[in-house]
Amino acid sequence: MATEPLPLKKTESPGPAGAPEDAVPAAGSPGGPLVRFDKVVKRYGDHVVLDELDFTVDRGEHVTLIGPSGSGKTTILRLLMTLEKVTDGVIWVDGAPLTHVRTPDGSLKPAGEKQLRESRKKIGMVFQQFNLFPNMKVIENITEAPVSVLGQSREEAETRARELLDLVGLSAKVDAHPSQLSGGQQQRVAIARALAMEPEILLLDEVTSALDPELVAGVLELLEDIARNTDITMLCVTHEMNFARDVSEKVLMFDAGRVVESGSPEKIFSNPSHERTREFLNAVL
Amino acid sequence: MNDGFDWDAVGESLPLLLEGFKVTLLATVLGTVVAAVLGLVVAVAGRAPSRFVTAPVRLVTEFVRSTPLLVQLVGAAALFNTVEPLYIGITVLGVHYAAYTSEVYRAGIDGVPKGQWEACRALSLSPRRTWQAVILPQAVRNVLPALGNYAISMFKETPFLAVITVQEMVFEARKYGAEQFAYTEVFTLAGLIFLVASYPTSLLMRKLEKRLGH
Numbered sequence: 001m002a003t004e005p006l007p008l009k010k011t012e013s014p015g016p017a018g019a020p021e022d023a024v025p026a027a028g029s030p031g032g033p034l035v036r037f038d039k040v041v042k043r044y045g046d047h048v049v050l051d052e053l054d055f056t057v058d059r060g061e062h063v064t065l066i067g068p069s070g071s072g073k074t075t076i077l078r079l080l081m082t083l084e085k086v087t088d089g090v091i092w093v094d095g096a097p098l099t100h101v102r103t104p105d106g107s108l109k110p111a112g113e114k115q116l117r118e119s120r121k122k123i124g125m126v127f128q129q130f131n132l133f134p135n136m137k138v139i140e141n142i143t144e145a146p147v148s149v150l151g152q153s154r155e156e157a158e159t160r161a162r163e164l165l166d167l168v169g170l171s172a173k174v175d176a177h178p179s180q181l182s183g184g185q186q187q188r189v190a191i192a193r194a195l196a197m198e199p200e201i202l203l204l205d206e207v208t209s210a211l212d213p214e215l216v217a218g219v220l221e222l223l224e225d226i227a228r229n230t231d232i233t234m235l236c237v238t239h240e241m242n243f244a245r246d247v248s249e250k251v252l253m254f255d256a257g258r259v260v261e262s263g264s265p266e267k268i269f270s271n272p273s274h275e276r277t278r279e280f281l282n283a284v285l
Numbered sequence: 286m287n288d289g290f291d292w293d294a295v296g297e298s299l300p301l302l303l304e305g306f307k308v309t310l311l312a313t314v315l316g317t318v319v320a321a322v323l324g325l326v327v328a329v330a331g332r333a334p335s336r337f338v339t340a341p342v343r344l345v346t347e348f349v350r351s352t353p354l355l356v357q358l359v360g361a362a363a364l365f366n367t368v369e370p371l372y373i374g375i376t377v378l379g380v381h382y383a384a385y386t387s388e389v390y391r392a393g394i395d396g397v398p399k400g401q402w403e404a405c406r407a408l409s410l411s412p413r414r415t416w417q418a419v420i421l422p423q424a425v426r427n428v429l430p431a432l433g434n435y436a437i438s439m440f441k442e443t444p445f446l447a448v449i450t451v452q453e454m455v456f457e458a459r460k461y462g463a464e465q466f467a468y469t470e471v472f473t474l475a476g477l478i479f480l481v482a483s484y485p486t487s488l489l490m491r492k493l494e495k496r497l498g499h
Contacts (some may be wrong), residue, residue, distance in 0.1 A: 083403050113412075120409045131404035135422040144418060145408035197408060 018249040032095065034059040035080065035201065040089035042075055042257075051257040052089065057250075059200075062227050062234040064244035064265070065161040067254030068280055073237040077203040080235065081125045082116050091121065094200070112232050124199030127261065128206040130186040132193070137184045138165070139174045142193045150197065157196070164192040168222055184215030188222060196224070202226075208243075216240070223247065241285055245269060253277045294467035295474055298458070302475055305457035306482075309443045312375050312453060316443075318437040319379020324386030324426075328394060329416065331387065349384040355445050358379055362449040374446040386432060389489050393428035394420060430494040437483050437490070454478065 033056035042050040049072045057063050060194040065073040078084045079091060084100055090108060091098040098119050100108035111119070132141050141159035152160075165171050168188035170181075178186055187207055194202060204223065208216045210264075213278040220243050226245045227234055238244060244251055244265055251268040253276070261274040272278050298449045349357070352375070361377050362370060397420050405415040444455035458475040462468035 081403075081407050083406060117409050117411070120406065123407075123409040125403075127400060127404065127407075129400050131398075131400035133401065133404070133419050133423075135419070135426070142412070145410060148411065148414045148418070149409045194407070 005255070009067060024108070033057060033092075033096050034061075034094055035235075037076070038090045040091060040093060041087045042072070042079060042084065043087045049257055050079075053258065054253060055259055055262070057201075057233060057235060060231045061250060062248040063250045063252060064248040065235065065237045065252050065254060066241070066244060066268075066280070067241075067260075068283075071254040072257045073254050074205055077125065077237055079205075080201070081123055082170045083119055093119065099282070108131040120257070121197070122200045123203065124194035124197050124201070125205065126190050126194050126207045128209050130143065130178075130210070132186055132190055134178050137174070138170070138176050138178065138189050139191060141178070142196045145193070146196050146277040156256050161192070161196060165189075165206060167195075167225075168192045169218075178242055183211045183220055187211060187215075187219050189221060191219075191226075195232075199232060199253055200262065201233045201235065204238070205238065208238070208240055239284060241269065241281075253280065255263055255280075274275060289329060291467050291470050294461075294465055294470040295467035297465075298461045298467070298471045298474060301457045301461055302454050302471070302478060305452060305454035308371065308451065308480055309440070309453040309455075310482075312371065312378060312438065312443050312446060312451065315375045316382065316439050317380035319375065320382035320386050320435065320439065321432060323379060325390050325421075327383055327387035328338040328390035331391060332368050332394070346384045346387060349381055354378075354381050354442060355448060358445055358449050370446070370449045370451045374443075374449060374451045376448075378439055378443070382435055386435055389428045389431045389435070390424060393424035393431075397423045429497060430490055431487075433490040433493065437486055440483055440486075441479065 035057040037053050037055050040053045041048070041051055051094060053072070053076070063075060067073055067264060077083065079086055080093075080098070082192065086099060090100055090246060096119075097108055097111075099111050099116060101111045101115055103109055132138075133144070136144065139158060139161050143152075143157040145153065146157040146160065147154055162171065162174065165174060168191055170185060170188055170192070173181060173185065175190070178189065181189065187210075191207075207223070208219050211219065212221070220240060223236075223248050224233075226232065227267065235248070236243070236248065248265055250262060251265050252259050253272075255276045261272060261277045268277060269281065294413050315333050327342055327346060330338055333339055357380075358374065360379050365373055401419055401423065405419050405494070410419070443453050447456035447459065450456070454475055458471045462471045465471075
C-alpha cells in the first residue's frame with residue numbers, strides 16, 4: 001500500500017521553507033505559516049488551560065504535540081476545530097482569523113456560526129473515540145459531508161469514498177455499519193471520512209489511545225503513509241512517541257498551557273534542553 | 286332492569302361499539318401522529334439558541350402539562366364551537382401528548398453522545414443536516430418504545446372525547462346503556478375491547494424495546 005501514490009490531490013502550495021516564524025505580518029502572507037496561535041488564552045472559569053500561547057505551524061508540516069495530560073494539547077486541537085472558543089487572542093489560518101471576522105474599521109470581532117462553518121472546511125479532525133455515525137453505513141459516513149457540504153454528486157462522492165476505503169484497507173466494509181467493525185477499523189473509516197473533505201489541515205487527537213494494542217500499528221502506518229504521500233498539514237496529539245519520531249518534523253512539548261520546548265524529534269527525544277521535557281520523556285518512554 | 290347478565294345486550298351492542306371503536310382508533314392514530322410530530326418540533330425548538338423561541342415554547346408546554354386533558358377538551362370545544370368535535374378531539378389529544386413526547390425526545394436527543402455533535406461540526410455539516418442525518422435518527426430510535434407507550438396511554442384516554450360529543454366507543458356504550466338499561470354489559474364489553482386492543486400492543490412495544498436493546 002505504501003508504494004502506491006495515495007488518491008489524494010496534491011495542491012500547489014509554497015512549501016514549508018518560508019518566512020522566518022517571528023515575522024509578525026507573515027500570518028497573512030503566502031508562504032508564511034499556515035497556522036499561527038497569537039497570544040491565545042483559554043480559560044474555563046478560573047482554570048487557565050492555555051496561557052497566551054504563541055506557536056506556528058508551516059504548510060505541509062507534521063507537528064506532534066506532547067506533554068502531560070492536562071497540559072492543553074487537546075484543547076489546541078479543539079480550538080482549531082472551533083469546537084471550543086478562545087477566551088482571548090486570535091488563531092490565524094492561512095492568513096485569515098479562524099474565529100473572527102474583520103470589521104470595516106479593521107478590528108476583529110467574533111465570527112458567527114456561518115462563518116465558523118466556512119472556516120472549518122479547511123480543517124479535518126479524527127477523534128480518540130472515532131465518533132462515526134452509527135446510523136449510517138461506512139460509505140454513507142464518508143459521503144455525507146462531501147455531498148451535503150461540498151456539493152459533490154453522490155456518484156462522485158461514492159467513487160472517492162471507495163478509493164479512500166481502499167487506501168485505508170477496508171474496501172470490503174463499504175456497506176457495513178460501524179458497530180460491525182473493530183476499533184481499529186472504525187478509526188480507519190474515521191480517517192477516510194476526514195480525508196474525503198480534502199482538508200488542508202488534519203487534526204489527530206490521540207487517535208490510537210482507544211485501540212487495542214494490536215490494532216495500533218496498522219492505524220499508525222496508515223497515518224505515516226498519509227503524512228509521506230500528501231501535503232496535508234498534520235497536528236497530532238499522541239502518546240505514541242514512535243509515531244512522533246517517525247512522522248513529524250517538529251515536536252512541541254507542552255506544560256501548563258505553554259510550549260516549554262520545541263524542535264525536531266531527534267533533538268527533543270535525544271537531547272531535550274528543558275527539565276520538564278526530560279521528566280516527561282522519562283515517564284513515557 | 287334485569288338482575289342477571291344480559292347476553293343479548295352484549296350481542297346487540299357489539300356492532301355499535303365496534304362502530305365507535307373505529308372512531309377511537311382513528312382519534313388515537315391521528316392524535317399520535319400529531320403528538321409525535323409536534324413533540325419533535327417542540328423538543329428541537331427547545332434547543333434553539335434564542336430565548337425568544339425557547340421561552341414561549343416552555344410556557345405553552347408547562348401550561349398544557351399543568352392542566353387536565355378534560356379541561357383542555359371542553360375549553361377547546363367551547364372556543365372553536367364551529368369545528369367538528371372529532372377534529373378538536375384529535376388536535377387536543379395530539380397537543381396534550383406532545384407536551385410529554387417532547388420530553389421523551391429531549392431525553393433521546395440528550396442521549397446522543399457529544400462526540401456525534403462534534404463530528405458533525407468537524408465535517409462542517411449544516412445544522413439542518415446535523416439534525417436530519419445524524420442526531421434525530423439516533424434520538425428517535427432511542428425513544429421509539431417510550432413513544433409507543435404514550436400512544437397506548439392516549440388510546441385509553443380517548444373516552445374523554447365523549448364529553449365533547451365525539452362518537453367514539455364509550456360514547457356509544459353510554460348511549461346504548463342509557464337506552465337499554467344495560468350499563469354493566471355494555472361497559473364490560475367496551476372494557477374488553479380496550480383490553481384486547483391494548484394488551485397485544487404493549488407486548489409488541491416490549492418486544493420492540495428488547496430488539497432496540499433497552
